[in-house]
Amino acid sequence: xxxxxxxxxxxxxxxxxxxxxxxxxxxxxxxxxxxxxxxxxxxxxxxxxxxxxxxxxxxxxxxxxxxxxxxxxxxxxxxxxxxxxxxxxxxxxxxxxxxxxxxxxxxxxxxxxxxxxxxxxxxxxxxxxxxxxxxxxxxxxxxxxxxxxxxxxxxxxxxxxxxxxxxxxxxxxxxxxxxxxxxxxxxxxxxxxxxxxxxxxxxxxxxxxxxxxxxxxxxxxxxxxxxxxxxxxxxxxxxxxxxxxxxxxxxxxxxxxxxxxxxxxxxxxxxxxxxxxxxxxxxxxxxxxxxxxxxxxxxxxxxxxxxxxxxxxxxxxxxxxxxxxxxxxxxxxxxxxxxxxxxxxxxxxxxxxxxxxxxxxxxx
Numbered sequence: 001x002x003x004x005x006x007x008x009x010x011x012x013x014x015x016x017x018x019x020x021x022x023x024x025x026x027x028x029x030x031x032x033x034x035x036x037x038x039x040x041x042x043x044x045x046x047x048x049x050x051x052x053x054x055x056x057x058x059x060x061x062x063x064x065x066x067x068x069x070x071x072x073x074x075x076x077x078x079x080x081x082x083x084x085x086x087x088x089x090x091x092x093x094x095x096x097x098x099x100x101x102x103x104x105x106x107x108x109x110x111x112x113x114x115x116x117x118x119x120x121x122x123x124x125x126x127x128x129x130x131x132x133x134x135x136x137x138x139x140x141x142x143x144x145x146x147x148x149x150x151x152x153x154x155x156x157x158x159x160x161x162x163x164x165x166x167x168x169x170x171x172x173x174x175x176x177x178x179x180x181x182x183x184x185x186x187x188x189x190x191x192x193x194x195x196x197x198x199x200x201x202x203x204x205x206x207x208x209x210x211x212x213x214x215x216x217x218x219x220x221x222x223x224x225x226x227x228x229x230x231x232x233x234x235x236x237x238x239x240x241x242x243x244x245x246x247x248x249x250x251x252x253x254x255x256x257x258x259x260x261x262x263x264x265x266x267x268x269x270x271x272x273x274x275x276x277x278x279x280x281x282x283x284x285x286x287x288x289x290x291x292x293x294x295x296x297x298x299x300x301x302x303x304x305x306x307x308x309x310x311x312x313x314x315x316x317x318x319x320x321x322x323x324x325x326x327x328x329x330x331x332x333x334x335x336x337x338x339x340x341x342x343x344x345x346x347x348x349x350x351x352x353x354x355x356x357x358x359x360x361x362x363x364x
Contacts, residue, residue, distance in 0.1 A: 067132035073120040080112035104145040104203045131319040141323035150325045152201035154332030159194030161336050165343035172347050177354040178234055183346055186226050193219045213268060214255050220275050221247045227279055231286045280304055299345035303338055310334045
């Protein structure tokens with residue numbers, strides 16, 4: 001793996017960059033106006049309202065960034081592809097490429113982009129400019145086949161925490177509890193989202209990006225359904241059924257628009273933010289109403305506030321430390337402990353509902 005610290009740009013590229021460089025003032029402005037990182041919105045339950053509103057004020061990320069607009073980068077990629085990705089050179093590349101790289105879809109062109117990315121980063125640093133982003137992302141040091149090792153690990157840890165607590169929930173709560181099947185279904189939807197988040201941060205492709213976004217939206221919508229069932233559906237099953245149908249229609253429309261009309265990052269964030277705001281207020285109102293009767297109500301309130309507060313870490317966007325750890329990875333790592341508190345609430349509440357049902361007490 002080629003590391004940025006040990007790289008020295010070729011003299012020909014250095015000369016080309018120098019000839020193509022703007023004036024010092026223009027270059028400084030260019031380097032300080034980097035586009036935002038194209039982030040995954042995977043959440044264990046809710047998105048951050050404040051984060052969403054702030055991100056909506058920023059330019060859409062993902063298609064083009066300062067680094068991949070650079071003539072040096074584009075010329076380097078073209079030259080690399082022309083030299084190494086055809087004929088005997090391509091066969092030579094494929095013969096020495098590790099199997100795990102081939103299986104995860106890394107191509108000769110991808111490798112050229114990766115190498116030229118570090119060449120451009122080296123030129124920026126040598127000239128005293130800020131580290132640029134490429135294709136909506138910071139430059140990350142690839143580990144094996146993992147494009148974003150820290151974020152992939154964090155997503156995996158979130159998935160494992162969710163799985164561990166789901167197994168604990170199933171071993172603790174009898175199937176007769178009114179919320180048992182709804183919570184199990186929510187857990188499976190969450191596990192699916194963390195699986196695709198791990199895959200996306202391992203290998204960013206058209207498919208993995210869409211699956212990451214869509215599965216995250218499914219979790220957010222299902223969290224609304226979970227809230228509805230717990231607060232209204234136990235006494236009025238028809239209400240939760242109608243809400244469930246509406247949420248399915250909303251999810252279908254959302255995915256269809258992003259797939260067949262336009263994959264609009266701003267719209268996607270606005271939709272998730274709106275749902276998150278509803279979910280936040282709904283849960284907090286329920287917690288406030290039941291603070292005197294349910295001794296564990298604070299767990300739910302704290303989980304909701306933590307998820308929104310921790311998501312603000314995304315606003316601390318910075319070039320990855322050691323070319324591995326960025327704000328997005330820190331955010332995902334910070335949500336791992338929240339699963340334990342969240343399922344502790346779900347276990348307490350499910351056992352409470354089971355006991356009140358046996359005693360014939362009205363559920364609030």
